[in-house]
Amino acid sequence: MATITAPRTLAGYGLDLSRLGPNWYAAVMGTAIVANGAAALPLALPGLIGFGEAVWAISAVALLVLVAGRLVHFTKHRAAAREQLLDNPATAFFYGCPPMALLAVGYGTEVLGSRLIGSQAALTADLVLWSVGTLYAVVVAFGIPYLMITRHRLSPLEANPTWLLPVVAPMVSAALGPVLVPHLPEGLRPAMLYGCYALFGASLLATLVLLPVVFAGLVHSKLPALVLTPSLFLVLGPLGQSTTAVNQLADAAKGTAPELASFAVGFAVLYGVSTIGFAMLWLAVALAANLRALRAEMPFAMTWWAFTFPVGTLVTGAAGLARHTGFDGFTGLAAGLYLLLVAAWAVASARTLAGLRDGRLLGPVQST
Template structure:
């Protein structure tokens, strides 16, 4: 039930009429009200994939006014997308509640409810890093903090609700692990990574300690759940084969927990000295050392998974992989690897790792341009809003 964009022309249309419809605004739909009829939660993946382009840009070791300006424009686009898609998603629940409930209970589509908190957290992080020149420092901090709190709460819900609903669902056949299973368990890790930047804006003392400790708890929660899920997915890939057709890009989701955990471990370590000082300074040093060692070990795992995902993608493209919203899986996970390598390279003072983050950002930017262009065209014609 993942939303695909390769649906054939409706039987009532002639080939000429179908081609004409593809060129008109929302021409593939019978009415404009159909836009929200099948507005599934994986649309929030477009917000994630756009927002990470902005956040990864400001995390790079490169610093220039042009790069910051570009990142700001992309962040604004992501914020507008979040607002528009959120409004449409609410309308989807209000106007088509049965469809919404069916999607929420579907074993695959329900996983993408994890995209909602991650979209909030991604835009919130961009607000914190890029919003000050546009809206002022204080509003940027408050809005970024509010989005972080809302995204964290929603992420905790998906981390528990989606697995619980799968455990208690009545099944007629066995459900096998898919890369999409990582979507609901990764949000707490995104909260841990993005929460690090909020520490300096929280009053000193117990408040900062609570935020840092909370972020490490979120880190542990997501890491353990994520690694268990990743092990099941890897076993399924070995025994059941790789995802095919429109599901093939979802294999890139496996990189999300890897890149985001490296980011979180090193950003939390970098901000630990704001909490632990004086006699407790060795604790802050220990946090930094943990981030570096964890980052190096996990980066090795990431290289292997990146190579595997690339090989699967090349194979799928040769087989004629059609375009679908799942193509947004090419963006956010790669973006987390950019932020992870940037944070790790800065912590270690390692030039080659920082260079690798810059090269990977070019890959991310290329993927984002391609996927965003294809999505914009499919949305213009209305094909993006058709049921799978």
């Protein structure tokens, strides 16, 4: 019987953009965190910043291409877009990824892109991307739980770590907003500082509500498919990002709320060390589970990008603790985690490009 191939929706590449979901923003997040991690590392290594700048440029281009692709998806494939958000909770949770991608690329533009595009252009881009990303993050953080309560058919006994994605997004805003505080008019700086603390609290408490549900679901039902095993790394995201946030906010407090600065630093260290400790415990669990899955021939899927951004948040979190404690152990931890991050990013990038080239990821749908 003849093979019928669906029309190619992106000339020359044969990509089926009806299959382009919000999970693809994880690739942008994972690339941007490699760049941001290079800027955060408390080490002066030759070529490190240049490497970070190159990776930031890749993440910025990838974000532009993906946004363009998603606009086509929303305009030409409305039924698929509606199904992804309203009818399929498995994909709806990934709507936490787009705002985190915007925020991560925006931060990289500020800390790495200024030498390439100019400091004023970099600052403006970060302000725009942080503002849009934060609004998006807040909408997702209440919108997806609202859909979970009112529309999606879910069982807490089948919960998995992707449930955390929507509520983690405001934590990324809290972690990456403080770098903008010194650039704002003096009267707006306290609002930005306290607003980021509010985003930190909202995301942290929402995560604490969901984490027991996620763990209970994992214990009761396990992961429904081998390919979802990398999602175990997603638990590291709120841990590393919240550690990053409290350390970044402590830095911002020094110039904006000096009366709170010493308390902010103390809180950052005590909270951060405790949280990183638990993160290392969960990292061991996630690594062991994924090594087991790889031995069982776990196939490549976009879930492999979960190996990147969560680990990157641990890099920036450990770097913040090294900055505030002066303890070389945290410097070594940040460097070791960064090596793990770069290795994971290289593998995920290579496998994604190969999957796009041979049509396994977004190739035209075929029927016989």
